[in-house]
Amino acid sequence: MSGRGKEAGLGLGGRRPGGAAALLLSAATGLALASFAGVPPVRAQEMSGAPIALDRAGNGTGGFEAGQGASPLPAVAADNEPFDIFGKRRPSPARSAALAMRPEPAPFPLNAALPAEPTVGKGAPNTGAGTPGVTSPSLATPASPLPAAGTPASVKPPQTADSNAPGAQVPARLADLLGGQIVRFASRPADQQALVAFYTARGNQPAFTSGNHVSPLGQIALDQFAAAAVEGLNPADYAVPALPPKASDAQVAEMELRLAATVLTYARHVQSGRFDPKTISKDVDPSPTVPDPAAVLALVSGSPNPRAAFDSFAPQYDEYKLLKVELAKLMAEGRGVTQVQVPAGPMLRPGDSDPRVPLLRARLGIGGAPEDTEYDSFLADAVRDFQKLSGLKPDGVVGRGTLAALNGAGGDQMPDIIANMERWRWVPHQVAPVYVMVNIPEFMVRVVVNEQTVHETRVVVGKPDTQTPLMSENMQYAVFNPSWNVPPSIIRNEMLPKLMADPYALERQGIDVVRNGRIVDPGAIDWSRGATGYSFRQEPGERNALGRMKFMFPNKHAVYLHDTPSRSLFARERRAFSHGCVRVHEPLAFAEALFALGLPNEGWSQPRIAKLVGGNEKSVTLKRRFPVHLVYFNTFVDGNGRLVSREDLYGINGATKAILGLDGVRRVAAGGAGTLRQ
Missing domain, CATH: 2.40.440.10 (L,D-transpeptidase catalytic domain-like)
Structure with a gap:
């Protein structure tokens, strides 16, 4: 306490x-799901x-x-x-x-139009540690300061033997885009700087494209985006328009940056979530591990197994x-699995009569006449079996917990699974x-x-x-x-009303009233004036809270x-x-x-x-x-x-589903992380 x-x-x-x-x-x-x-x-x-x-x-x-x-x-x-x-x-x-x-x-077919922003949020804020494990000098980005977003890349593309060959001008086009148009591809300053640093270190050579087509690494990224639904994400948030059959070098450069920026968005979403959880309430205060964008690009481009690199961003908890x-x-x-829902109401005990009994019978697959509203022993046995399977006390009483389990197990489970997967992203990424x-x-x-x-x-x-x-x-x-030093909120909300009714009510519970380090007589205090200046302390003992x-x-x-x-x-x-x-x-x-x-x-x-x-x-x-x-x-x-x-004891699951649009209402990002509008 x-x-x-x-x-x-x-x-x-x-x-x-x-x-x-x-x-x-x-x-x-x-979710937009593909075959x-x-x-x-x-x-x-x-x-x-x-x-x-x-x-x-x-x-x-x-x-x-x-x-x-x-x-x-x-x-x-x-x-x-x-x-x-x-x-x-x-x-x-x-x-x-x-x-x-x-x-x-x-x-997967990739013919979806690219949204201007993800459909939900821009991910968690910059809290927690960066992506762990990128320590090899061959994979990490240079230790030198990152160029500011929007400045020209300092490393000029190397000259090619045939300047008319497909892709020969892609490095030059990349340099132009990185120099003045990076905001078109990434809205987050950290992502912009990471992209500039990544391509500067490569001499503006592409990673996700080759010649005038998508490279093997780019195809792996596209496959991962299209399969985002299996991680409980929306593939439409990571859709990248396909290259035309005879793409120009300018189009290939655009595709290169689009893929790289989408890799950053996907990694952030799958690792740390699609919105700031703190927007739910002051009591929802986890610290998602937001991946470092430079480390993401280094890991994906430098890994001998890019698929494993992508998989590593998802929560690793069993x-x-x-x-x-x-x-x-x-x-x-x-x-989803849809079954009969039992409405809320008074607690149901064996022997009761209630109009919800026929629905309870239907939910558990127990036959009976529609007009039979008696909660008989046969139905009670079925309820006890369900309670055992659900990890509940098998007492045959249908209270709030049993009712929630009955309805939770019987409704469309996909939104609840996805919402709970989202909250796993709020746990620190590194599995201790x-x-x-x-x-x-x-x-x-x-x-x-x-x-x-x-x-x-x-x-x-x-x-x-x-x-x-x-x-x-x-x-x-x-x-x-x-010892228990009673917090101000409990003093204000619970103890002060008791003291006003009976000054010695807390003393009988072993709680002393202290002022300036000395125990005082609670009967000598006018509690109608409040408890400012007084503290409350319960000494160690069997009665201690x-x-x-x-x-x-x-x-x-x-x-x-x-x-x-x-x-x-x-x-x-x-x-x-x-x-x-x-x-x-x-x-x-x-x-x-x-x-x-x-x-x-x-x-x-x-x-x-x-x-x-x-x-x-x-x-x-x-x-x-x-x-x-x-x-x-x-x-x-x-x-x-x-x-x-x-x-859903605190309504946090319902709030998660609402923010993600799993309640049937689509929401899009309106500004910073966690800021949504319908």
Whole structure:
């Protein structure tokens, strides 16, 4: 708690998509999809549906019960090798083999008109780190200062033996375009400078064209753009007009720059997203890793495997790839899955009578007369089976969570899959060898090592009016027997009204009123004048709102993970009760998992950690730090390979779909990143 504060989960498992067919445009998705019949065999398990390997320690396996760990903590490295937090991530051989199967994209017709701007946004702002991995001098752009956009390129094109040969004048035409017309191809200053620097370093020699036609690299780029739908993107945003049969050198130069600029747009969109997520609300505060445009051009043009270079821009998390498989399956079928929707209403319990019962029967495939509105035992059994499959408490009660799962699983799933894929772009691009991930709509936290869950447990997250923010920061230390300094927002909204009604209401909860460092008598204060100048502090103890320990990843939202005395809430299906912080079930087991990774080989067992509980406040600093990701995925593939939908608790999924035009309303970029107009 603070000022703001898996159960099937982001599991590993996949289903084989149907055979290659047509990728059809759903009106709700706003995607222009092309045919991919006869996909060659080098392009991805995402299209082939080859399963991603599963094991008990997978990211969210089914059948998790409260208090049950995912796997023994010693099993934190692949192939039984010692784990090195600073080393390169080493997935298991089975997982590597499954994820490496990528078929090549088929050639696509490229006859779409080029839009003046992408249909949605200009991508995330310039936050986060650049594209990692481009360190080879042969691939990187020169270290010298980049020429300013709009200035002539300093390196003159070399003379050719035959100035009339096709393409001989392309370097000169490129120099002219880079010198004064670069804004026609790239509106972002960073992209303009990267393009000028890239071609200056090459002596204005083309990379994406050759002679008077598209080069092999250019064709790979065109194939990638045409297949953008499999990444949940709109191919129309990357459409490049085809060269005419006998293209002039001026037309080839235009094509060269058009392709290079579109590569930058595609890389930015697929890696960091199509709009600034912070436009949704102040609580949506992730830091997408925006690719460096110079590094993008260096990587794509210098890689011995350009297709792999393009693929590297997409999120590399297994859960993203599993959603991609599901999207490809729906595209191959040419439709989303549409089923009966059950309207919202009062909670339904066995024995109730409700006019929605016939719809519930139809949704679950249970026969019955249309006039039969009784929620009988036979229907209750079907609901329990559905709840088990959805990772919900199988109590037969149709509440908000069960209703959201019923309707989410039964509607057109493509927009939700695409919106959740978009939010995976908000997670830092580099997959850390160790990270902690809290999935807010799922009410679960996981400790992940080399993309394998080594510990998972339930959490309580923020209420819709005091939301847990979306962000990533580094776990640094734990505090035992913490005091709670009540945040101003809670004082203002919750405690002040109590004090006005009863000055000693907080004292009975163990909360002291402090002024100038001294505890004062709350009965001697006129609380109708406000609480300015007073602070509120709850000393360590069993009643403390933070429980016995808190886990700190300092951030501007002042949220963290912590214990709680209100442990009965973990039995609830819908666990949104906090002021923004994340309350952790079984904190001793969670601390053991963190310390095994952050304080390796020091023997921090649960009994040893328990000795820190009681007495004065104590801190334990981690020697090895790792990121904590607070994320929002309400559609995901669970550990049994099933596509699961959860309640859109904060409306973030709905907002994502609206901004992307997945609600059926087309939007185009109007200005800066994230600025949209209908």
